[in-house]
Amino acid sequence: MAKRKTTRMALTGNEAMAFAMKQINPDVVAAYPITPATQIVELFSKYVADGEVDTEFVPVESEHSAMSACVGASAAGARVMTGTASQGLALMHEILYIASALRLPITMCVVNRTLSAPINIHCDHSDTMGSRDAGWIQIYTENVQEAYASTIVGVKTAEKANLPVMVTTDGFVLSHSMESLDVFDDQDVREFLGQRKPLYNVLDVDNPITVGPLDLQDYFFEHKRGQIEAIFEAKKHIYDAHREFAEFFGIELPVFMEPYRLDDAEYAIVVLGSSAGTGKEVIDNLRDEKGMKVGLLRLRIFRPFPYEELQQVLGKVKYLAVMDRADSLNTMGGPVATEIARALYHLSERPIIHSFVYGLGGRDVPPENFYEVIEKMQWIAAGNTPDRMVTYVGVRE
Amino acid sequence: MPAPKERKWDELKGWKELAEISPGAIVPGVPTSPEYLTGDWRVERPVWDEDKCTHCLLCWVFCPEDAIMLNISEDGKVVKMIGIDYDYCKGCGICVRACPPKIHALEMAPEEV
Ligand code: SF4
Ligand code: SF4
Numbered sequence: 043m044a045k046r047k048t049t050r051m052a053l054t055g056n057e058a059m060a061f062a063m064k065q066i067n068p069d070v071v072a073a074y075p076i077t078p079a080t081q082i083v084e085l086f087s088k089y090v091a092d093g094e095v096d097t098e099f100v101p102v103e104s105e106h107s108a109m110s111a112c113v114g115a116s117a118a119g120a121r122v123m124t125g126t127a128s129q130g131l132a133l134m135h136e137i138l139y140i141a142s143a144l145r146l147p148i149t150m151c152v153v154n155r156t157l158s159a160p161i162n163i164h165c166d167h168s169d170t171m172g173s174r175d176a177g178w179i180q181i182y183t184e185n186v187q188e189a190y191a192s193t194i195v196g197v198k199t200a201e202k203a204n205l206p207v208m209v210t211t212d213g214f215v216l217s218h219s220m221e222s223l224d225v226f227d228d229q230d231v232r233e234f235l236g237q238r239k240p241l242y243n244v245l246d247v248d249n250p251i252t253v254g255p256l257d258l259q260d261y262f263f264e265h266k267r268g269q270i271e272a273i274f275e276a277k278k279h280i281y282d283a284h285r286e287f288a289e290f291f292g293i294e295l296p297v298f299m300e301p302y303r304l305d306d307a308e309y310a311i312v313v314l315g316s317s318a319g320t321g322k323e324v325i326d327n328l329r330d331e332k333g334m335k336v337g338l339l340r341l342r343i344f345r346p347f348p349y350e351e352l353q354q355v356l357g358k359v360k361y362l363a364v365m366d367r368a369d370s371l372n373t374m375g376g377p378v379a380t381e382i383a384r385a386l387y388h389l390s391e392r393p394i395i396h397s398f399v400y401g402l403g404g405r406d407v408p409p410e411n412f413y414e415v416i417e418k419m420q421w422i423a424a425g426n427t428p429d430r431m432v433t434y435v436g437v438r439e
Numbered sequence: 440m441p442a443p444k445e446r447k448w449d450e451l452k453g454w455k456e457l458a459e460i461s462p463g464a465i466v467p468g469v470p471t472s473p474e475y476l477t478g479d480w481r482v483e484r485p486v487w488d489e490d491k492c493t494h495c496l497l498c499w500v501f502c503p504e505d506a507i508m509l510n511i512s513e514d515g516k517v518v519k520m521i522g523i524d525y526d527y528c529k530g531c532g533i534c535v536r537a538c539p540p541k542i543h544a545l546e547m548a549p550e551e552v
Contacts, residue, residue, distance in 0.1 A: 145463035204462070260451055261464075268458035296441070364532040428531050 045292030048224035055216035058186045058223060059125065059209070060085035061150040062193035064413055065231035068149075069120035072100035072111035072432060076133060078163035080153040080217060082125035105130040109137035109148075116146035120236075120245040121197070124148065127213065128155035131169045135176070138206075143176025143269050144253065145241055147200035147207070151193060154182075154315065154367075155213035156403045164404020165213035167314065171368040171377050177269060179207040179276055180345040184300075184312040186211075186221035192349060194226075195287045195317055197235055202279035204241050205272055211265035211283030212292055212316040212367075225290060234290045248375060273346050280343065298348035300340040301355050303329060307337030309391070309419050310359040312382060314341050316369065316406045317400070321365075324412035341378065361419040363380035365435075367401045375399055396422060397432040411435045477504065481530035483547045487523055494519045497533035498545060507534060538544040 053061060060082045063071070071090075073083035090099040098120075100111045105126055115123040126134060131152055142146050156166040170180060181196060183189040189211045200207040213219050244253050257265055281297060290293045302322050304310060313321050318340035328334040341348075341354060356362060364383075366376020374380055375397025388391045398415050401407045414435055422428065452460075460467060476544065496526065499507040506528035509519045523534075538545040 143463060144465070241462055249467070250469040252469055252471045255464065255466055255471060257464055260448075261457070264452065264454040264457045265461070265464040267454035268462060269452070271458060274464075 045223065046230045047227055047228075047289070050222055051187060051225050052220050052222050053190075054081075054218050054220050055186045055189050055211040056081040056153070056218065057085060058190040058225075059211070060089070060223075061066070061124075061225060062190050062231070063151070064089040065226070065228045066121070066123065066194065066197055066235060067095045067228075067232060068097050068123040068197075070098045070100065070112070070115035070122045071124055072102055072108045072115065073124050073126070074102050074108045074120070074130070075100055075128040076105050076126075077105050078126045078155055078213075079130070080125055080151070081437070082151050082153070086125070086188045098396075105133040106137060109134040109141065112148045112150075112303045113137060113141050113144065113146060116141070116148050117144060117242075117244045119238065119245065121201075121238045121239040122146075122148045123150065123197070125151040125153075127153040128157060128163070128169045131173060135173065136143055138173055138176035138178060140254070143266070145204040145269070145272065147197075147204055147238070149193070149197045149200050149207045149209065151176075152210045152349060153213045153217045154210050162403040164211070165367070166217055166402045166404065167210075167366070167368040168402075170208060170210055171323055171366075171370075177205065178271065179203065179205055179280065179343065180346060181207065181209045181246065181343050182341070183209065183211055183216070183423070184318050184340060184342075186219070186318055188295065189216060189221040190223055190225060191291075191293065193288070194231055195295060196281055199276075199280050199283040201235075201238050202283050203272065203276040205276055210315070215316040223405050224293075227317050230291070234287070266355040277348070280346075284383045296340070296342050297353060298341070298343045298351050299355070300342060302335035302337060302338040302340065304355055304359075306335055308335040308360045309363070309416060309423075310337045310339060310356065310361075311363045311365060311412065311415060312339045312341055312356075312378060314378065315345065317365070317367065320407055321412050324381055324409045324416070327409075328416065336356050345429070346384070347381055349381075352382060352385050353389055356382070356393060357391055359393040361423050362386075362395045363398055363415045363419050364395060365398045365400055365415065367399075369399045369402070369432075373432075378433070394422060396428065399432060399433050400435040401436075405436050407436065459548075467516065477529055478506075478524075478526045478527045481525075481528060482550050483530045483532065484525065484550050485523055485530070485532065485534050485545050487514055487520070488544045488546070488547045491542055492520055493542055493544070495539065495542070496520060497537045497539065501533050501537040503531065503533065504526075
């Protein structure tokens with residue numbers, strides 16, 4: 043039961059994230075709507091125009107500038123948020139690394155949409171998977187309720203870890219789909235987040251600092267090593283932020299992952315984002331109708347990669363299908379599959395893993411995709427070896 | 440001629456200490472550039488011939504590194520060039536070009552390793 047008052051609303055994913063941003067009332071939002079633009083910042087700018095927030099809204103000339111303005115504002119101690127998708131995230135790429143290396147807790151709502159070419163505005167994870175090594179914490183959400191709550195807990199996480207956070211929704215599937223969800227009161231959200239306590243402040247004239255200096259062979263590696271350690275430590279901050287969220291609001295979110303009927307599973311599927319909902323239906327059918335020992339694991343936080351937690355829940359599985367909504371173009375399939383294989387490699391008991399790539403460019407993800415994945419794993423279980431390490435699901439041959 | 444100050448590898452800070460005082464490569468205090476001895480980037484060095492020098496200070500005007508060292512009299516009326524600060528001189532050679540050809544008090548010489 044929620045400890046705090048909630049109100050039922052019907053919102054799309056974009057509206058829910060913009061609404062969360064309104065409740066958070068960030069000091070600065072800098073944004074630019076490149077095609078394909080999400081409505082998040084557009085809806086948020088309306089809150090600014092209507093005087094419902096105190097935010098300094100900086101409409102810049104590109105996403106590269108948007109993230110640059112976010113970096114500057116965050117270095118000056120402000121609570122900073124922005125939103126983007128697809129090509130916009132790609133254009134921010136250079137500055138993403140700067141934001142994380144400067145340890146700036148910027149929270150960004152990202153709608154997962156594919157990268158060109160060909161031009162397509164629909165869902166897959168190629169955009170954020172392309173930023174996976176940028177030093178940002180990445181949270182993938184399953185539904186609009188979770189996208190809303192994750193935006194709030196994302197800010198808390200960012201400011202505890204002093205690292206930037208991306209909270210993502212699947213393009214159109216969540217961003218443009220209306221769901222009913224419970225929202226908190228503005229006051230509660232603001233009380234939960236409190237004031238940001240910055241690591242440093244570039245505007246503190248009594249304690250002058252140099253930000254972004256030249257750092258060559260003698261010190262770059264040491265500074266980078268410190269940043270890498272911050273990602274190791276981020277795990278603890280992620281748990282703390284989610285625990286505090288649960289204590290404050292009385293609503294528990296899955297943290298790194300959500301295991302679904304996995305306890306005695308011989309077959310399991312790993313998947314991110316909204317597709318998990320469809321996957322769970324299939325798992326229910328296979329278990330309840332056919333008595334198959336199948337389960338699913340929805341990976342919610344991909345960065346930092348929760349390898350220890352995955353070892354605990356996936357070690358006993360015999361056949362593991364990892365479904366990626368992005369391909370690494372490395373002839374081995376998607377990034378999640380590759381990393382899970384690495385995480386489980388050293389276990390004495392570990393599953394046979396096969397990579398599946400699905401749903402690119404917004405291709406529909408019907409239950410059939412999941413049945414096909416399980417069938418392929420049964421075929422592997424029967425002693426067959428696939429020609430390749432990856433199978434493409436839902437594409438015409 | 441003073442040799443550039445040596446930076447000993449094991450005297451440099453380790454990442455743990457750095458993470459405490461300089462998270463995110465934020466360096467406390469300004470300015471920090473004097474601590475960076477850019478002189479060790481140099482592959483050629485300007486060599487100054489004091490006897491030929493007329494102290495016209497054209498080299499000082501053009502040096503982008505402020506590496507031409509001056510001596511200013513107490514009343515501020517007499518300014519003399521007294522040498523090159525090899526801690527910061529990057530060896531760009533601009534001062535050599537700036538020195539009037541008829542005077543030729545500066546010359547580039549290979550940096551010895
Ligand atoms: S070589 Fe360049 S940096 Fe060095 S003293 Fe001359 S002008 Fe200055
Ligand atoms: S430019 Fe030549 S002559 Fe003039 S001060 Fe410099 S070294 Fe001396």
